[in-house]
Amino acid sequence: MRVFKHLALSAVTGLAALLFCAPSASAVAGAGRGPNPPGEEILQLVAKQTQGGLVDVDGSGGPSLGDEYVLSGNLFRGSTAVGTYSEICTLTRFVPTDQFDLQCASDLALSQGQITVQGRFTVTTAGPGNVDLAITGGTGRYRTAHGYVHAVSVTETETRLTVHLIL
Template identity: 60%
Template sequence: MRHFKRVGLSAATGMAALLVCSSPASAASGPGAGSISGREQVFDLVATQTQGSPLIDVDDSSGPSQGEEFVQSGNLFYGGAVVGTYGQTCTLTRTAPADEFDMQCVADISLPTWGQITAQGRFTVTAAGPGDIDFAITGGTGVYRTARGTIHAVRVSDTETHLTVRLIR
């Protein structure tokens, strides 16, 4: 795997996890646990990648190209317990010199008891990695059917990301 591909995959892994959001505290008490103020709910999750495709290369170039993509999925944890799963697809949308590129990602978080949350966003990956990532919550199903807000992700490793979900319902 070329250097830029490894950086992109690691960044996406963290991003994928970041897109993963649900109320982990809800595992014992139902959705809405965690810090709640008015209609805003804030909670932290840990996303761990369990599957991931290699970056799908659309041409034979030695660097990143528009349209290259990857797919990932994994588990969401709260307090050490699995509370749901996530899946995401990311596509390279812009390339630049020095192996810098932008990725557009779409993700779905599934919490079997309460519903699903969808999120998406775009971020830049450099040789140093993706940095912290913020995504928009675009909707949901079940108790999350009116969901909006943001997800802030901090990549800890290639397979683990810490998420702070700010959910407005």
């Protein structure tokens, strides 16, 4: 079961993880893919997990439907701290035994408001791979936000986030 916990925690570090030493990250527009759609802003962030825990709903010590992973940490742009994040992921499927699905709800708290993010992804023995989650809204400057967040696990506690933000 250690492998399961390890994969799950690294998978969700960020907003889901996020969390999860990435290359220097700074706000960029359209990194290598041509012009941005009108109104799109791209933020490059690194999420570094500072806390994480598992809620084992049936007490079995192994994976079961409804188990939750609760994570939080700091967001960086380059070496500058720019905010925090929190995330709750629920195990929604684990068949076959070497793969499972996580449904995650996350928030990115930045100086000008919060961005909320949600989605589902599959984790295999190779890890979570690349994860795309929907931006579902926000507060403050981000109150009309939509778009998506692309997350790539770098380590067990760091995740590179590319926030495709449309306001």
